[in-house]
Amino acid sequence: MPLLESPDPAAPSWVQGVTTDFLIFYSSRDADGRLWCPDCVAVEKLVKDTFGPADGPSGVIVYVGQRPE
Numbered sequence: 001m002p003l004l005e006s007p008d009p010a011a012p013s014w015v016q017g018v019t020t021d022f023l024i025f026y027s028s029r030d031a032d033g034r035l036w037c038p039d040c041v042a043v044e045k046l047v048k049d050t051f052g053p054a055d056g057p058s059g060v061i062v063y064v065g066q067r068p069e
Contacts, residue, residue: 003051008063020058022051028063036067 006014008028015023024047027037035041051059 002054003048004058004060006060006062009065010062015060015062018060020060022057022059024051024059024061025064026061028066030066 004020026040026044027035030036035044047059047061050056
């Protein structure tokens with residue numbers, strides 16, 4: 001199942017009606033497209049490898065905002 005992504009940042013109401021198996025919460029990306037949270041960076045490849053294949057579980061990445069927010 002493809003890994004879906006929310007708008008960046010996502011409004012809380014955005015997840016209403018989402019029917020994926022998992023919600024994956026990430027920091028938002030900076031102006032260069034990089035995640036600012038070191039923990040998010042550490043698991044980004046694992047998340048893509050797990051949820052990316054067609055036979056993988058369904059998931060959506062929900063971007064929660066920038067560091068100051």
